Amino acid sequence: MPDLSKHHRELEENGYTILERVVDDALVDRLLADVRRLEGELARSPGGNRFEGSHTTRTYNLLAHGEVWQQVPVQPQVLELIEGVLGPQCLVSSLASISIAPGETKQVIHSDDQIHPIAKPHVPTVCNSMWALTDFTEANGATRIVPGSHRWQNPDYMADPEDIDTACAEMARGSVLVWQGSTWHGGGANTTSAEVRVGIAMNYCAGFIRQQENQHLGIPPEVMAGFTPELRALCGLDMYRGLTGNIDKQSPAHLLYGDPPDTQLWDMDPLNSERLNSEATG
Ligand SMILES: O=C(O)CCC(=O)C(=O)O
Structure with missing residues (x-):
């Protein structure tokens, strides 16, 4: 296992870090092919609301939809960073693909723990990651992130913070962005003519918080039976x-x-x- 201390430090200090090219090409290819298969088979279409966008296709609950997804929550480097924030016995909160197509506008800036009614800053409840299955560029909608915002005290979520300075998490395919649940961020606009930015939102929460997607009922028992004990524990069993x-x-x-x-x-x-x-x- 490579030394990740630089990434632990960045996650602590800036609220995010990027693990460059940690996922091997063959797995990226398989995941990308499966995203496309599921978008077709499940007839996914854009949510059409302010949060999900009108040119962005999301497929949720991926662990229920194919064996290859079982490799995602347990990726050792990502999991080490997540556990560094959330502690042991953290959980899979949700696992979804996010394909941002040309014409999409910027997603509203938000933090992933903002629904928790706890004064900020607080003990971390959420820590999330975004796997780049295609290159992420500013032009095709790379995630925008507000460095240091995880330390803000009780920020006003009702304001539309479009004047906030954001860093653009550009990264090569196979890289993973990891951020704290309190870090403000949002998907970028896709201004290209033909490139679809495909990412996997692999989200985790602390063991004492309710998971965003209900893993217990969302994953059929016969599918859960094929998981490793480690993955079942991550699913909250x-x-x-x-x-x-x-x-x-x-x-x-x-x-x-x-x-x-x-x-x-x-x-x-x-x-x-x-x-x-x-x-x-x-
Ligand atoms: O697609 C992205 O880059 C970010 C998506 C996101 O933050 C979300 O939907 O919560």
Whole structure:
């Protein structure tokens, strides 16, 4: 595993970082082909609202739609950075493709944790990534990002912050942009005549936060059965800190798929559970 300390630092200081060309070409090709297959088979069309755009096609809940997607949430370098922000036992929050076609205008600038009603800055609840399946350029709609905005205090989301200075996350195909959930950002405008910018929004949340897409019901049980225990845990089938998400004191992953049982909070020695609590509250 390469040393990622520079990226951990950038994520902490600037609120984002780019892992250049971390995904190999063969996997990028397979993912891109599958995005195109699904857009056709599922007859996806632009959402037509201010957030999703009118020339942008999104396909959601990708883990339910093909085996190749199982490789995305567990990408080791991305996951190391995400866990550096969210801590262990973080979760897949959502997994979607975003194809920005010519004619799309800038997406509204937003932060991905803005729906959480908690005063800012706060303990990280969300940390997200964007995989570039095509080159991302300023002209074809590369993500725009506001450096340092993860530190802002209670920003006003109702203002339309188009006068804010943004950095353009240009990156080569196979690269991954990782940003903190509080970092303001948005998709760019696609001013090219023929290029579609294709990205994968691989979003994670802390283990104590509700996932954006319901992984438990959205992924059919027979599909979940083919996942590794690591991926099932990322989908939220383990217990967080030996407690949250249990069914009669067992994890769903253990009950349904025979994954190793989690250590239960009830069985931890009290000093250990106090340590967990102090870690949680910083
Ligand atoms: O497409 C992009 O570059 C960003 C999309 C985004 O931030 C979102 O939809 O939440």
